[in-house]
Amino acid sequence: MNTALTIAGTDPSGGAGMQADLKTFTAMKVYGMCAITAVLAQNTCGVRLIENVSIPMVEAQLDCVFEDIFPDAVKIGMVSSIPIIEAIAGKLRQYGAKNVVLDTVMVSTSGHRLIDEDAQSALTQKLMPLSDIITPNLPEAEALCGFAITDKASQQRAAEKIAEGYGGYILIKGGHFDGGDDMLYKDGRVRWYPTRRVETHNTHGTGCTLSSAITAGLAKGLPMEEAVERAKEYITGALASGLDLGKGNGPVDHCFAL
């Protein structure tokens, strides 16, 4: 059994955050583990309250996992403050974590800020160098490259710009263009993953789900391009399943194939 760890915040309504990550790991037949960075009161309608977990607790959770069941891959989701980012970077370096997927979470689907404004640069300086792939959506990619992304050409220019200070894979998701394609970039090489657009408002947690599906693929030993391909198929299947829960933007059907 391959193993994966998610370092993330929570969603009691089960569609995003660590709940989405663990469901995704399970659906992809990987043993899932989880270290919590923040407890959130949120649901399909929005985020109400955020409480960060203390630094000793973040560190102790990571010690418990790495000393015992060393993960084959690690996903980093919501990390809201500079001290939390520094604690995670320290532990990942201490244990030599491999196959690290960084979901550059900044703002929730419902528009709520999930990372302190001053922590954004810590994310790029401390966690990006430790990661094998980052998965920004379009607004996050714009924040990282510093210019507006309006079409496929500027989506590629954004990746080239971000790559100036970063040697890993960059997956810029096109979801925020109406049904735009996802683009994987590394060392000047580009591969597009076409989006088969599903007509639905139930998109809560799509970013979390895609990045944890990539993590599961890496945990199973798949090469990056194939892990992204399988993850793209998985998120499309989970959206297309037609699950309709909640009063806002509902969750995707993580277990559509079970």
Ligand SMILES: Nc1ncnc2c1ncn2[C@@H]1O[C@H](COP(=O)(O)OP(=O)(O)OP(=O)(O)O)[C@@H](O)[C@H]1O
């Ligand atoms: N309606 C849709 N139909 C098909 N694929 C979609 C749809 N919405 C999002 N996706 C896919 O889901 C994945 C995540 O995309 P998106 O850009 O929405 O991430 P995100 O903004 O980080 O997600 P989140 O809303 O959870 O923060 C991408 O592969 C995107 O193409």
Ligand SMILES: Cc1ncc(CO)c(N)n1
């Ligand atoms: C905990 C958490 N992480 C990430 C997102 C982004 O969708 C969210 N809504 N909640």
